[in-house]
Amino acid sequence: MTEEIIIAGFGGQGVLSMGKILAYSGVMENKEVSWMPSYGPEMRGGTANVTVIISDERISSPIISSYDTAIILNQQSMDKFEKSVKPGGILIYDPNGITRHPERKDINIYTIEATDEASKMGLTKVFNMIILGGFLKLKPIVHAEYIRKGLEKSLPKRHHNMIPENEKAIDRGKEIIEARQLLN
Amino acid sequence: MANITKEEIRKPENLVYKKTDLLTDKALSYCPGCGHGTTHRIIMEVLEEMDIQDKTIGIAPVGCSVLAYDFMNIDMQQAAHGRAPALATAIKRLMPEKFVFTYQGDGDLAAIGTAETIHACNRGENIVIIFINNGIYGMTGGQMAPTTLPGMKSSTSPYGRDTHLMGNPLKMTELVAQLPGTIYVTRQSVHTPSNVRKTKKAIRKAFENQKLNKGVSFVEVVSNCNSGWKMTPVQSNKWMEENMFPFYPLGDIKVNTD
Amino acid sequence: MKGNEAFAEAAIRAGADGYFGYPITPQSEVMEYLMAEKPHERTGMVVLQAESEVAAINMVYGGAACGKRVLTSSSSPGISLKQEGISYIAGAELPCLILNVVRGGPGLGTIQPSQSDYFQSTKGGGHGDYRMIVLAPSSVQEMADFAGLGFELAFKYRNPVMVLSDGAIGQMMEKVELEEQRPRFTEEEIIKNTPWATTGKTKNRERNIITSLNLDSAKQEQHNIDLQKKYKLIQEKETRFELINCEDAEYLIVAYGTSARLSQKAVDLLRNQGIKAGLLRPITLFPFPTEAISKLADRVKGILTVEMSAGQMVEDVKLAVGCRVKVEHFGRMGGIIPSPTEVVEAMHKKIIGG
Numbered sequence: 144m145t146e147e148i149i150i151a152g153f154g155g156q157g158v159l160s161m162g163k164i165l166a167y168s169g170v171m172e173n174k175e176v177s178w179m180p181s182y183g184p185e186m187r188g189g190t191a192n193v194t195v196i197i198s199d200e201r202i203s204s205p206i207i208s209s210y211d212t213a214i215i216l217n218q219q220s221m222d223k224f225e226k227s228v229k230p231g232g233i234l235i236y237d238p239n240g241i242t243r244h245p246e247r248k249d250i251n252i253y254t255i256e257a258t259d260e261a262s263k264m265g266l267t268k269v270f271n272m273i274i275l276g277g278f279l280k281l282k283p284i285v286h287a288e289y290i291r292k293g294l295e296k297s298l299p300k301r302h303h304n305m306i307p308e309n310e311k312a313i314d315r316g317k318e319i320i321e322a323r324q325l326l327n
Numbered sequence: 328m329a330n331i332t333k334e335e336i337r338k339p340e341n342l343v344y345k346k347t348d349l350l351t352d353k354a355l356s357y358c359p360g361c362g363h364g365t366t367h368r369i370i371m372e373v374l375e376e377m378d379i380q381d382k383t384i385g386i387a388p389v390g391c392s393v394l395a396y397d398f399m400n401i402d403m404q405q406a407a408h409g410r411a412p413a414l415a416t417a418i419k420r421l422m423p424e425k426f427v428f429t430y431q432g433d434g435d436l437a438a439i440g441t442a443e444t445i446h447a448c449n450r451g452e453n454i455v456i457i458f459i460n461n462g463i464y465g466m467t468g469g470q471m472a473p474t475t476l477p478g479m480k481s482s483t484s485p486y487g488r489d490t491h492l493m494g495n496p497l498k499m500t501e502l503v504a505q506l507p508g509t510i511y512v513t514r515q516s517v518h519t520p521s522n523v524r525k526t527k528k529a530i531r532k533a534f535e536n537q538k539l540n541k542g543v544s545f546v547e548v549v550s551n552c553n554s555g556w557k558m559t560p561v562q563s564n565k566w567m568e569e570n571m572f573p574f575y576p577l578g579d580i581k582v583n584t585d
Numbered sequence: 586m587k588g589n590e591a592f593a594e595a596a597i598r599a600g601a602d603g604y605f606g607y608p609i610t611p612q613s614e615v616m617e618y619l620m621a622e623k624p625h626e627r628t629g630m631v632v633l634q635a636e637s638e639v640a641a642i643n644m645v646y647g648g649a650a651c652g653k654r655v656l657t658s659s660s661s662p663g664i665s666l667k668q669e670g671i672s673y674i675a676g677a678e679l680p681c682l683i684l685n686v687v688r689g690g691p692g693l694g695t696i697q698p699s700q701s702d703y704f705q706s707t708k709g710g711g712h713g714d715y716r717m718i719v720l721a722p723s724s725v726q727e728m729a730d731f732a733g734l735g736f737e738l739a740f741k742y743r744n745p746v747m748v749l750s751d752g753a754i755g756q757m758m759e760k761v762e763l764e765e766q767r768p769r770f771t772e773e774e775i776i777k778n779t780p781w782a783t784t785g786k787t788k789n790r791e792r793n794i795i796t797s798l799n800l801d802s803a804k805q806e807q808h809n810i811d812l813q814k815k816y817k818l819i820q821e822k823e824t825r826f827e828l829i830n831c832e833d834a835e836y837l838i839v840a841y842g843t844s845a846r847l848s849q850k851a852v853d854l855l856r857n858q859g860i861k862a863g864l865l866r867p868i869t870l871f872p873f874p875t876e877a878i879s880k881l882a883d884r885v886k887g888i889l890t891v892e893m894s895a896g897q898m899v900e901d902v903k904l905a906v907g908c909r910v911k912v913e914h915f916g917r918m919g920g921i922i923p924s925p926t927e928v929v930e931a932m933h934k935k936i937i938g939g
Contacts, residue, residue: 163758166758170760175759175760176758176759176760177757177758177759178757178758178759179753179756179757179758180756180757182610182611182696182752182756202759203846203847203849203850203853203925204846204847204848204849204850204851204925205753205757205759205846206753206843206846206847206922206924207850207924207925208924208925208926208927209926380785380786381785381786381787381788382785383785384651384783384784384785386647387796393798394798394800396792396794396796400786400792401785401786401792402783402784402785402786402792402793402794403783403792403793403794403795404646404647404650404783404794404795404796405677405794405795405796405797405798406643406646406647407643407646407669407670407673410639410640410643410646410670413635413639413640413641413643413644413646413647414643414644414646414647414650415647416633416635416640416644416647417603417605417631417633417643417644417645417646417647417648417651417655418647418648418650418651418783420603420631420633421602421603421631421648421651421653421655422651422772422784425784425785442636442637442639442640443636443639443640443643445636446635446636446640
């Protein structure tokens with residue numbers, strides 16, 4: 144099993160930390176992982192993206208140009224990465240703020256209204272965990288117990304009281320992800 | 328005393344002066360009349376009197392005193408031009424129980440090494456900086472230094488330093504005295520026996536200060552460069568008194584060792 | 586762990602005595618990590634943010650001259666500033682560790698990953714005839730491993746060692762296994778291991794002088810001859826490389842660092858197409874695996890070097906190969922990382938079909 148994922152959105156949406164939690168969870172489950180971020184000025188408000196690879200085998204290149212799954216959280220990233228999903232792969236996006244929806248016919252497309260849901264839950268900070276939950280529903284590549292360990296590992300100790308809320312958000316994400324277009 | 332023989336002179340009871348063992352027997356490479364030799368000697372005498380030669384690491388600069396380690400019989404490092412305070416910083420931090428000093432000229436300390444000097448002083452590194460200021464680049468053949476006086480001639484200011492064109496002399500010692508990391512800042516000279524005594528006292532105080540662990544002790548020695556100034560040693564000392572001392576007045580600038 | 590953090594942690598565990606640095610992207614995590622770890626409390630290690638890269642490398646000189654295990658890290662523009670100090674360190678034969686997390690140049694360039702400092706690292710960089718031992722990690726694990734290995738080689742040969750990484754490996758997170766903490770050397774051990782160090786002249790020995798200056802040309806020539814002998818010995822003893830799928834390879838890729846990772850994927854893709862491709866990954870860039878490449882040149886039909894530069898290492902590959910087979914370079918510059926697919930295309934265009 145090898146899963147190659149890109150997560151892309153605005154800096155501040157928790158793109159990098161979502162990738163980090165996924166990567167740490169993979170490590171906890173004793174899988175091979177790589178977490179390759181875009182870095183630099185993007186970290187300060189522009190677009191941010193991270194490539195996460197989780198595999199049972201040694202990972203050759205941490206830098207890739209096509210992905211099994213793209214998680215897309217803003218329009219710029221949609222424009223940039225829609226074309227990079229492998230045929231038959233998955234594209235997950237939050238329609239909030241998306242003006243041009245994905246058009247490809249050879250991939251599976253899902254939406255997740257995480258922005259709305261996070262504000263409904265009164266927990267805007269766990270927006271990214273709702274998204275992660277949606278992804279894990281479709282691709283349960285890491286078991287729930289290791290997600291918890293990943294959260295413990297990647298969140299600073301002073302934020303460990305937030306773990307139950309993060310887990311709640313992940314569960315909620317699993318419930319609200321919707322198929323928009325599926326291949327037969 | 329007219330017929331005293333060499334053998335008699337060498338008798339221990341007739342000994343009136345002995346060169347410290349911390350100076351090697353190598354003949355000094357400095358020009359006759361230069362203040363470097365005297366300053367070398369008094370630093371080494373201070374180390375010997377304090378009995379810290381086995382715990383002292385010196386740093387030689389780039390300039391006339393680049394070969395200071397040929398004459399000082401202690402462990403020494405030779406630094407890139409201007410970087411001696413950076414070396415000293417690391418040495419002292421890695422071996423806080425040692426005594427560490429830099430020996431630098433005006434080009435080294437006040438031009439190319441300005442940043443290293445100011446930051447080591449500002450951080451309050453627990454080191455001694457000995458600064459020989461003769462207002463000229465001696466080793467490279469008498470070019471203008473950051474401390475060259477207004478109107479003073481050098482090979483790169485052959486008509487005298489025009490401050491409008493060439494900028495002003497830098498009073499580095501007054502500058503570092505402003506910084507919180509310096510605890511003792513003084514300016515001395517070695518051109519007369521009484522000045523030598525005062526300078527030796529200042530250098531002793533500077534090394535004693537290292538035991539306080541409170542910051543930089545900075546000793547400027549205003550010196551002559553008879554070759555660079557194109558004078559005899561006697562003329563150069565007179566010129567120094569008349570021209571250098573009014574601009575670089577001798578005495579303690581900061582004593583904050585309590 | 587991020588590559589930069591793994592390097593920092595491994596340096597603490599390797600018993601480092603001091604780190605001296607100056608912030609620059611994309612390697613600032615090294616000093617940030619060290620400061621956060623309070624190594625002064627953990628092991629007694631000194632960590633100091635210097636006023637410039639110039640000061641930092643000279644602090645390394647001062648510390649190394651005392652026989653201490655000292656290191657610095659920077660990225661390309663900062664490494665250029667350190668060249669003066671590196672030349673002095675090489676001249677004075679001091680052991681130290683220097684990490685370069687390369688970004689694109691020239692000038693201020695970009696903060697994105699690059700491999701355009703190959704010439705600077707392997708051919709000298711500063712003035713004078715000298716060489717650094719250059720280790721090129723291609724994973725976070727190697728970022729950690731090369732901190733310890735770097736110190737070992739530096740002290741074995743009294744020579745500066747550079748870990749030549751890049752922004753991708755510095756910023757990337759992967760699984761990493763770290764060595765156990767080894768104790769820092771005591772003063773007695775330092776005096777025993779590095780009798781040349783300036784630790785204070787005791788009565789039972791001559792004074793120790795650390796300098797790179799010899800005004801007597803004959804002595805300076807002899808010093809250079811001795812240095813060259815040492816570099817030759819390093820070439821004989823310390824050349825390291827990895828061969829991947831080379832047993833039956835007809836087409837060879839030579840790549841290091843990040844380029845080696847994506848070239849490994851390119852080899853897989855080429856093999857899926859039925860093309861017998863292999864990868865030689867130099868682990869030491871100086872000494873360069875000239876002999877290994879030369880041997881493979883007798884067996885393969887063509888060689889592609891992949892570098893994130895205009896083609897620097899390719900010159901060393903050509904020197905190893907001569908005119909026996911075609912050697913071409915493929916690379917991207919300015920912070921762009923080529924994709925494995927691009928490498929596959931380049932292999933077709935420049936070597937197989939070319």
